[in-house]
Amino acid sequence: MKQFEQLKLSGQLPSPRGIALAILEISRRESATLAEIARVVQTDPALSSRLIKLANSASHIARPVVSVQEAVVRQGMNTVRQLALGFSLLDQYRGGACKAFDYQRYWSHSLLMALAMQALGARVHVAATDELFVCGLLAQVGKLALATAYPDEYSAVLAAHHAEPTQALSDHERARLETDHSELGIVMMTDWGLPKVFTGPLSYYENPDLPSYPNDSRSNSLMLMLRLSHHLADLGLAEADERPQLAKEWIEMAIELDLPQEAAGGFIDEVIAGWQAWGELLKIPATALPSFAEVCHGHLAAEEEATEHEAPLRIVVADSNLFTRRKLMAMLADGSEHFIYPAENGNAALALAMEVLPHVIIAHYDLPLLDGIELCQALRATDEGRRMHILLTANDNGEDQLIRAFEAGADGYVPGTISPKGLYTRLQAAHRLVKLQNDWERDRAQLRQIAAELAVANRRLANAALTDLLTGLPNRRSAMDQLEQAWSAASRSGLPLAVMVIDIDHFKSINDTYGHAAGDMVLREAAATLRASARREDCVCRIGGEEFLVICPNTDLKSAMQSAERLRASISAKRIAIGQMDKTITVSIGVAMREPDIIDLDALVSTADQALYAAKDAGRNQICTRQNSP
Numbered sequence: 001m002k003q004f005e006q007l008k009l010s011g012q013l014p015s016p017r018g019i020a021l022a023i024l025e026i027s028r029r030e031s032a033t034l035a036e037i038a039r040v041v042q043t044d045p046a047l048s049s050r051l052i053k054l055a056n057s058a059s060h061i062a063r064p065v066v067s068v069q070e071a072v073v074r075q076g077m078n079t080v081r082q083l084a085l086g087f088s089l090l091d092q093y094r095g096g097a098c099k100a101f102d103y104q105r106y107w108s109h110s111l112l113m114a115l116a117m118q119a120l121g122a123r124v125h126v127a128a129t130d131e132l133f134v135c136g137l138l139a140q141v142g143k144l145a146l147a148t149a150y151p152d153e154y155s156a157v158l159a160a161h162h163a164e165p166t167q168a169l170s171d172h173e174r175a176r177l178e179t180d181h182s183e184l185g186i187v188m189m190t191d192w193g194l195p196k197v198f199t200g201p202l203s204y205y206e207n208p209d210l211p212s213y214p215n216d217s218r219s220n221s222l223m224l225m226l227r228l229s230h231h232l233a234d235l236g237l238a239e240a241d242e243r244p245q246l247a248k249e250w251i252e253m254a255i256e257l258d259l260p261q262e263a264a265g266g267f268i269d270e271v272i273a274g275w276q277a278w279g280e281l282l283k284i285p286a287t288a289l290p291s292f293a294e295v296c297h298g299h300l301a302a303e304e305e306a307t308e309h310e311a312p313l314r315i316v317v318a319d320s321n322l323f324t325r326r327k328l329m330a331m332l333a334d335g336s337e338h339f340i341y342p343a344e345n346g347n348a349a350l351a352l353a354m355e356v357l358p359h360v361i362i363a364h365y366d367l368p369l370l371d372g373i374e375l376c377q378a379l380r381a382t383d384e385g386r387r388m389h390i391l392l393t394a395n396d397n398g399e400d401q402l403i404r405a406f407e408a409g410a411d412g413y414v415p416g417t418i419s420p421k422g423l424y425t426r427l428q429a430a431h432r433l434v435k436l437q438n439d440w441e442r443d444r445a446q447l448r449q450i451a452a453e454l455a456v457a458n459r460r461l462a463n464a465a466l467t468d469l470l471t472g473l474p475n476r477r478s479a480m481d482q483l484e485q486a487w488s489a490a491s492r493s494g495l496p497l498a499v500m501v502i503d504i505d506h507f508k509s510i511n512d513t514y515g516h517a518a519g520d521m522v523l524r525e526a527a528a529t530l531r532a533s534a535r536r537e538d539c540v541c542r543i544g545g546e547e548f549l550v551i552c553p554n555t556d557l558k559s560a561m562q563s564a565e566r567l568r569a570s571i572s573a574k575r576i577a578i579g580q581m582d583k584t585i586t587v588s589i590g591v592a593m594r595e596p597d598i599i600d601l602d603a604l605v606s607t608a609d610q611a612l613y614a615a616k617d618a619g620r621n622q623i624c625t626r627q628n629s630p
Contacts, residue, residue, distance in 0.1 A: 013145050013148065013149055013188065014089050014092070014093055014141070014144055014145055014148050014188075016084070016085045016088040016089065017088060017092060018044075018088065019040060019041070019043060019044040019047055019084065019088070020047075020084040020085050020087070020088030021088075022040050023037060023040055023041070023080065023081050023084045023085075024081055024084075024085065024192075026040065027077050027078070027081045027193075032077065034069075034072050034073055034076075034077060034494065035069070037072050037077055037080055037081075038068050038069045038072040038073075041068050041072060041080065041084070042068050046087075046091075047084060047087060048068045048071075049281070050083070050087055050281065050282075051068065051071045051072065051075065051080065051083060052065055052066070052067075052068065052071045053278075053281065054071075054075070054083065054130060054133060055070070055071040055074050055075055055130070057118070057274065073493060073494060073495065074493065074495070075130050075493075076128075076492045076493045077492075078131075078193065078492070079128065079130045079131055079134065081193065082131070082134040082138075082192070082193070082194060083130070083133070083134055085138075085192055086114075086134055086137045086138055087282075089138075089141070089144070090107055090137075090282065090284075093144055093148065094107065096147060096148055096151065097148075097151035098147035098148070098150075098151035098152075098154050098155055099151070099155050100154070100155035100156075100158040100159060101143070101147035101151075101154060101155070101158065103144075103147075104284065104285055105237060105285075106140065106143065106144060107282075107284050108236075108237060108279065108284050108285050108286060108287075109140070109233045109234075109236075109237055110136070110137050110138075110139070110140055110141075110233075111137065111275060111278055111279065111282065111284055111286070112229075112232065112233040112236045112237075112271070112272075112275045112286070113136040113137070113139060113140070113226075113229045113230055113232070113233040114133045114134070114135075114136035114137035114229075115133070115136070115271050115274045115275055115278065116136060116228065116229035116232045116233065116271050117132040117133060117135055117136030117225055117226070117229045118130070118132050118133040118136070119267065119270065119271050119274075120132070120225045120228065120229065120257065120259075121133075121225070123257070123259065124221055124225060124257055124258075125485075126218050126221045126222055126225075127197070127198070127222070128489070131198070132225070134194070134198075135194070135198045135222075135226070136226070136229050138185070138189055138194070139185070139202060139226060139229075139230070140181065140185065141185045141188060141189065142180070142181030142182055142183070142184040142185025142186075142188070143181040143185075145181070145184050145185065145188060146173065146177060146179075146181055146184065150177060153176055153177060154173075154177070156176060157169075157172045157173055157176050157177065160172045160176075164354070166354065166382075166383075166384060168207070169181070170182060170206070170207075182202060182203060182206060183203075185202065186199045186202050186203065189202075197218065197219065197222070198222065200219055200222075201219050201220075201222040201223035201226055202226065204223050205223045205224075205226035205227045205230065206227075206230070221257070224253075224256050224257050225257065227253065228250070228253050228254060228257060231246065231249065231250050231253060232250060232268065232271065234246060235247060235250060235268075236272060236275065236286075236287060236289065237287065243289075243295045244295055247268075247292065247295045250264070250268070251264050254267075258460075264292065265291070265292035265293055266292075268292045269291055269292050272289050276288065312336065312337040312338045312339060313338045313339070313358075313359040313360055313427065313430060313431070313434070314338070314339045314341070314356055314357070314358040314359050314360070315332055315338050315339065315340050315341070315358055315359065315360045315361075315362065316340075316341045316342075316343055316349055316352050316353055316356070316358045316360070316361045316362070316363075317329050317332070317340060317341070317342055317343070317362050318342075318343040318344075318345075318346065318348070318349035318361065318362070318363040318364060318367055318372075318375070319344070319363075319364040319367070319393075320344050320345060320364065320366075320367060320368050321364070322344075324364075324416070325342055325344070328362065328393075328423075329342060331420045331423050332423065332427075334420065339356075341356055341358065344368075345367055345368045345369040345370065346363070346367040346368065346369045346370025346371060346372070346374060346375045347369045347370050349361065349363060349367065349370070349375055350370060350375055350378055350379070353379060353384075353385065353388065354382075354384065357384055357388075358388060359388065359389060359430055359433075359434050360388070360389045360390075360391065360427065360430045361375075361379070361388055361389070361390045361391070362391045362392075362393060362414060363375050363376070363390070363391070363392055363393070364392075364393055364394065365392055365393065365394035365405070366394070366395075372392045372393075372394075372405070373392075373404055373405065373408045376390050376392065376405070376408040376409050376410050377408050377409065379409075380408075380409040387437060389411050389412075389429065389430040389433050390409065390410050390411050390412075391410065391411060391412045391413070391414050391426060392405040392410045392412075392413055392414070393413070393414040393415070393416060393418075394413075394415075394416060395416045411429070411433075412426055412429065414426060465477070466478035466481070468541075468542040470520060470523055470524060470542075471523055471524055471527035471528075471542050472527070473527050473531065473540055473541050473542045473548075474539065474540075474541040474542075475541065475542060475543075476541070476542075476543040476544055478541060479539075479541035479543050479549050479551070480601070482539050482541070482551055483499070483549075483551050483601050483604075483605070484601060486539075486551050486553045487594070487600075487601045487604075489553065490553070490554075490594060495553070495554045496554060496555055496556045496557075496593060496594065497551075497552070497553055497554075497555065497593070497594040497604075498552040498555040498556065498557060498559070498560035498591065498592065498593040498594070499549060499550065499551055499552065499560075499591075499592055499604055499605060499608050500549070500550040500552070500560065500563075500564050500567070500589050500590065500591050500608060501543075501547065501548075501549055501589070501590045501605065501608040501609050501611075501612045502530065502547065502548040502549070502550065502567070502587050502588070502589050502612075503546055503547050503548075503587060503588050503589075503612055503616070504522065504523075504526055504546040504585055504586075504587055505585065505586045505587060505588055505616075505620040505621060506620075507519065507522070507545070507546035510522055510578075510585075514578050518578045521576065521578065522576055522578075522585060523542075523546065525574060525576045526546075526548075526571060526574075526585065526587070527540070527542060527548070529570050529571055529574050530548060530550070530567055530570075530571070532570075533566060533567050533570040534550060534563070534567065535552070535563060537552075537553060537554070538550055538551065538552050538553075538555075538563070539551040549605070550563075550564075550567070555593075556593060557591065557593040557625060557627055560591050560593060561591055561623060561625060564589045564591050564623040565623055567587070567589065568586075568587055568589055568621070568622070568623055571585060571586065571587045572584060572585075572586050572587075572621060586620060586621035587621070588612055588615040588616050588620050588621065588622060588623075588624075589612065589615060589622075589623040589624070590608040590609060590610065590611030590612030590613070590614070590615055590623075590624055590625070590626075591608060591611055591623060591624070591625040592604055592605075592607035592608035592611060592625060592626070592627060593625075593627060595627065607626060607627070610626050611624045611625045611626045611627075612624070614626065
């Protein structure tokens with residue numbers, strides 16, 4: 001992208017400075033270490049506190065992060081570099097030369113989007129939550145770049161978009177600047193080292209009409225998360241009367257990510273609370289919002305009121321004759337709650353129609369600048385205009401005029417001498433049209449909901465393929481996927497990783513003596529006990545028969561052995577009712593930790609397997625490892 005290279009060389013684009021630039025330079029060296037990064041971070045108290053806060057908010061480990069070194073190790077070099085970059089931009093560009101660009105609103109929106117991405121990442125495990133925070137924070141950085149590089153031109157772009165909001169902002173940007181915020185932002189983020197897995201979905205999420213990724217792909221999940229986070233940020237910054245509708249739309253969209261309606265309220269309230277806390281830390285405005293339940297109550301109340309009473313119409317009256325225009329407006333206003341907008345010529349009527357999107361337009365046949373026929377044709381050429389009920393009026397009622405009016409797309413013809421009753425009768429057709437359009441929108445919403453529920457059903461089927469039906473634990477396929485993720489995370493962060501292979505002692509004799517139904521009960525009870533006794537961050541899986549695998553991230557060999565002993569003791573203390581008697585069972589456990597000579601995850605599991613056989617040979621009901629604890 002030549003334009004990007006020119007802007008970069010000219011120094012016009014937003015770029016990191018100070019500590020963030022130093023971190024960026026260090027991380028590009030092959031010999032860079034986390035200790036070096038931590039020492040640089042420590043020289044900036046603001047960045048240090050932000051990284052520690054983020055590490056604690058993203059961590060599922062009970063012990064809080066209290067030092068910069070630990071925060072840097074936990075987040076990894078790439079994530080720290082990206083976070084430092086994002087916070088550096090925030091501190092530098094709180095204001096600027098682009099008069100029409102609201103810098104504070106931009107950062108408030110970006111922060112809420114970042115926190116929403118982080119929170120969704122805790123539910124949809126497609127990437128580390130810290131990385132998703134960065135992705136959300138920088139998702140709209142192209143807008144900041146255009147406002148910085150082209151302050152006057154971008155002011156004109158924003159003014160044009162405000163005057164013509166039905167056209168996408170990116171279209172206005174391309175028309176004037178030959179690029180758009182999405183394209184420029186992606187190039188900048190790529191240049192800063194953000195992986196393609198994050199930058200790819202940015203091309204799609206703002207435009208739902210573009211072809212998307214397959215439903216089961218990681219990129220599609222990220223695109224849906226970006227779209228949902230952006231919508232939540234819009235909700236957080238919306239006016240009070242707009243929030244109920246935005247909340248309803250958010251709930252419908254959330255179903256695609258398997259976030260049920262009953263969980264939506266708590267999720268949004270939690271994200272908004274985090275937004276306010278972070279806003280105070282970063283000195284960014286964060287609106288105090290009512291609870292999600294209160295916002296939704298406003299939407300339900302508005303729907304109930306609309307069903308009880310005939311909704312008022314938005315009506316544009318276009319007539320160059322002041323007397324007849326006021327007379328018609330008075331008849332429309334009498335005894336009604338309609339919103340009536342006057343226009344004295346055809347151009348004014350067209351601009352007003354595009355701004356307020358009226359339900360009804362009553363236009364005189366002989367309007368100046370743009371007559372009634374031309375106005376009707378111009379409106380019918382737009383998607384919005386096709387939904388409007390257009391009535392033409394004239395001083396005489398010639399048949400030729402009537403034919404031309406209907407040929408131009410008018411819905412009716414109003415004589416200049418119409419009575420209030422006749423006008424009311426014609427508005428009934430407009431009310432019916434509005435009702436039909438609302439019904440159609442409801443049908444579309446139901447279809448979208450059905451499609452979303454189908455996507456959820458497909459996702460649940462995919463989850464079922466990763467779940468052991470007997471115990472409800474992740475099955476072998478899922479265990480290997482999760483172990484691969486844990487292995488990659490340990491490689492990236494340098495944190496330890498341990499696994500346990502657990503086998504129920506004398507399980508074959510239980511099946512032979514009491515039957516397979518009793519054996520199934522033993523497996524279910526053992527699985528439930530292991531899951532309840534394991535640490536919160538550990539993952540317990542059934543990998544076949546009476547064997548289980550426990551994945552222990554950020555765990556050294558000594559801690560893993562202590563945890564294994566706790567699991568063994570919990571199982572041996574459990575009494576299981578089989579027939580008329582209570583029986584106890586025992587397990588043998590092999591433990592292994594990732595070491596330099598263990599080259600891959602298969603070797604790690606194999607090392608734990610060997611330790612399990614040693615535990616069996618030593619008499620069962622015990623734990624064993626073939627490695628030396630440091």
